[in-house]
Amino acid sequence: METTPIDPEDVPSIDGMPVLGLGTWQNDDPEQCAESVRTALQAGYRHVDTAQGYNNEAAVGDGIAAADVPREEIFLATKVRASNLSYADVIETTERSLEDLGVDSLDLLYVHWPSRAYDPEETLPAFDELRDRELIEHVGVSNFTPEHVDRAREVLDAPIFANQVEMHPLLPQTELLAHAEETGYNLVAYSPLARGTILEDPTIRDIADKHDVSPAAVSLAWLREHDVAAIPKATSETHIRENLGSVRLNLSAEDIAAIDAIDRRDRRIDPDFAPDW
DSSP states (O other): OOOSOOOGGGSOEETTEESBOEEOTTOOOHHHHHHHHHHHHHHTOOEEEOOGGGTOHHHHHHHHHHSSSOGGGOEEEEEEOGGGOSHHHHHHHHHHHHHHHTOSOEEEEEEOOSSTTOOHHHHHHHHHHHHHTTSEEEEEEESOOHHHHHHHHHHOSSOEEEEEEEOBTTBOOHHHHHHHHHHTOEEEEESTTGGGGGGGOHHHHHHHHHHTSOHHHHHHHHHHHTTOEEOOBOOSHHHHHHHHGGGGOOOOHHHHHHHHTOOOOOOSSOTTOOOOO
8 A cells, every 4th residue: 555645746737637536436325435535635636526427426525525625726526417418407407516515616527428418509508607607617528539529619618628538558549549639638537447457457467566566556657648637436545545656656668668559458338328427
């Protein structure tokens, strides 16, 4: 377990967003969720990610309130549920999210999925309104293809700050990465450990052994080297600290090339699944 304290200022940021955040998907036990958020913030995390569809925004808010960390130091993101993407519902449910989280504004608000009630012409102007009202700082999208992003950019007044997608060494998202670099938005990786599958990959394990770190740290450091933020889910203090310790791992060019050369592909979330998140 990473035991040496990590100064939050030592965690790199991309456009003000810390490259490592705490993911809270499936962290739906209120006490456990609040405690994991509190633990992460006390350990040095300054990026917390949740969603309306996770049904834990109030617990995340409790964890933030319990941590001895000023609100202005925390990069807080949530996502609008796919069934809440009409203009009026975006406004109403985001206001409710703010209330549940116990905050006055969000650093980043995502469209969680381009499905169900999503209609660019109706959904996205509501995000612009929320930004104009200073209830959100940045507009984000999630599970968007390059074509979805291009259409959203045509409708939005605000720039797209980030696209949150599944990404890890077994799903390197090279097309999206190139599109993000060309277009000027950031990628945020969910399931950055491929739900544990990455931990058994021989290349990842060899590099982890060489550096005397966990395979998880290698995957997270690889994402950072590609200027991608990651939000691994963690509930135990051990995993929370181990993941944060990845910011101290500097991969060599040889390490990165070896990981880039992995030809196995393993997508954990079907892009056509489109749940009501």
